[in-house]
Structure formats: structure tokens, C-alpha cells
Amino acid sequence: xxxxxxxxxxxxxxxxxITPNDDGLPGIAQLRNIVGAxxxxxxxxxxxxxxxxxxxxxxxxxxxxxxLAGRGKVGVLVSCGAAIICGAAVTLxxxxxxxxxxx
Numbered sequence: 001x002x003x004x005x006x007x008x009x010x011x012x013x014x015x016x017x018i019t020p021n022d023d024g025l026p027g028i029a030q031l032r033n034i035v036g037a038x039x040x041x042x043x044x045x046x047x048x049x050x051x052x053x054x055x056x057x058x059x060x061x062x063x064x065x066x067x068l069a070g071r072g073k074v075g076v077l078v079s080c081g082a083a084i085i086c087g088a089a090v091t092l093x094x095x096x097x098x099x100x101x102x103x
């Protein structure tokens with residue numbers, strides 16, 4: 001009786017080479033446009049949140065309301081963080097894609 005284990009590596013593919021393609025599915029170009037538009041909306045909303053948070057921070061500081069000033073400060077930091085993530089999203093994804101390809 002022969003063992004199945006020694007023949008198992010011969011049945012598995014030795015190398016799988018799959019890369020993303022631009023023409024695999026219809027609508028890829030439109031999807032890229034949609035993602036770009038969503039990134040633009042995210043950046044515009046980050047600017048709006050920064051302006052509103054700065055106004056809240058100013059009102060809180062000038063009216064001796066530390067809670068309101070603190071909420072404004074947190075809003076400024078969150079809006080800046082959201083803008084960083086929106087702006088760096090493509091670079092982060094490409095970085096981790098390249099890390100994944102080198103594993």
C-alpha cells in the first residue's frame with residue numbers, strides 16, 4: 001500500500017501568478033471615477049469639519065466654556081486626521097499591496 005502524502009506535493013501548483021487587471025470586469029473605469037469623487041467629497045467634508053470645529057473652539061475659548069473648547073479641539077484633530085487618511089489612502093493601499101507581494 002502506497003502513501004498518499006509523498007504524491008501530494010506533485011499535485012499542487014508550484015507557482016500562482018495573479019495580478020490585478022484593468023479589463024477583467026466592465027465598469028472598472030467608472031468605479032475609479034466614483035472612488036475619486038468619494039475621495040474629493042471626503043476632503044471637502046474634512047475642510048468643512050475643520051472650519052466648524054475651529055469656530056466651536058473659538059466660541060468655547062472666548063465664552064469661558066472649557067467643554068465646548070475641548071470639543072472644538074477634538075474636532076480639529078479628527079478633521080485633520082480624516083484629511084490625512086483621505087489623502088494617503090492610495091499610497092497606503094499601494095504600500096501594503098507591495099508588502100503583500102513580497103511575502
